[in-house]
Amino acid sequence: MESRPQAPPKVSAESGEENPAEQPFEQPFEQPLRQSPRKQRLVLQNLKSLGQLHTPAPVENYIHTLIIVGQIEGHIILPPKNKTTKYEHIIPQLVAIEQNKDIKGLLVILNTVGGDVEAGLAIAEMIESLSKATVSLVLGGGHSIGVPIAVSTNYSFIAETATMTIHPLRLTGLVVGVPQTYEYLDKMQDRVIKFVTNHSKINEEHFRELMFRTGDLVRDIGTVLVGKDAVATGLIDEIGGISQAIKKLDEIVELKYGSGPKEGQ
C-alpha cells in the first residue's frame, strides 16, 4: 500500500512539536528561476549571520491556481465513489486570495462534469467578483454548471480537445406535477443562462437554442461543444493550453498592476 518511504514522524506527544506537515517551510526548497535581488541579499545575509542558506518565509507566488475537478459538491455529500470538488474548500481559498496583497493572478483549471447548481454559481460569482487578474482553462470537460465557472474569469481558454455540454436543468428527486414546478425550474435555469450570457460573447437567444437543440446528446437535449465550437459560439475567448493561459494571466496582471516587480520588491 505504501508507495513511498514514511514521512518523518508527525505530531509527537512528548516533544509537542508542530505538525511536521509544516516542517517543509523550514527546509530550503527549489526557488523559481526568477530570483529578485532582495531575495539574493536575504540569502547571503542568512549565510553570513547564521552560517546557513536558510531562507525565512518563502516569497508568495504571485499567481495561484484553483483546480476544479469531478462533480462540484454542494449541499449534499455525494457517495464516495464520486470524485468531487467541495465548494466549502474553494470559497475560503478565494477569500484568502482576494485578501492577500502579494497574489496578483488566479488561474482556474476546469475538468468537471458539473454538479450542484448553487455551489457552482457560488464559485462562479466569487471568481467573477475577485479584484485580481483571472484566467480560466477548460481541459477535458467543462460541462453543465462548469460553463458559468469557465466564463466567470477575465479571460477564458479551452483546450482543442475539451468539450462543454450545454443542456437544460433537470429536477431530481420527487417532482410534484404542478405548474409551479415548471416555473421554478425555469427560474433556476434563467439564473444560469443570465450569468453565462452576461459574462461571455454569446447572446441569450443563441445560448437557449444550444440548450434545447435535439440530436446531439443521447439521453437529453442540448449541445456538445468541442474546443473550436466553444470559441466560435462566443462562449470561450480562445483555444489554448497552459502556456497561453499563463502568458495571458501575466498580461492582465501587468494591465491591472503595472509592470513593476511581481515577486518581492
Added chain:
Amino acid sequence: MLLYTIIPLEVIFGEETETELPNWREDATRVLQAGHHGKNLLLQSLPDGRFKIDRLISTDARDYLNPNWQPGTVLRIF
C-alpha cells in the same frame, strides 16, 4: 437539490455491483486535515490507525512539488 451534470443520477447515487472493488467502502473513509497556511490534506485512514495522503488541496502550485505532501505518503498522527 439541483444537480446539473451530464452524469446520469443512477451512476452518481447507484449501488455498486459485485464487479466493483469489494473494499471501496473501507478505502473510502476520508478525513480532511486542515493544514498550514490554508493548505489542506485529504487523508485516507488505513486500518492500523495511520493515514495516507490522498490529495493535497492548495492554490499555491509550488506546494504540489513538495515531496512531503505527495499522494501516497503515509503519516502517523498520535
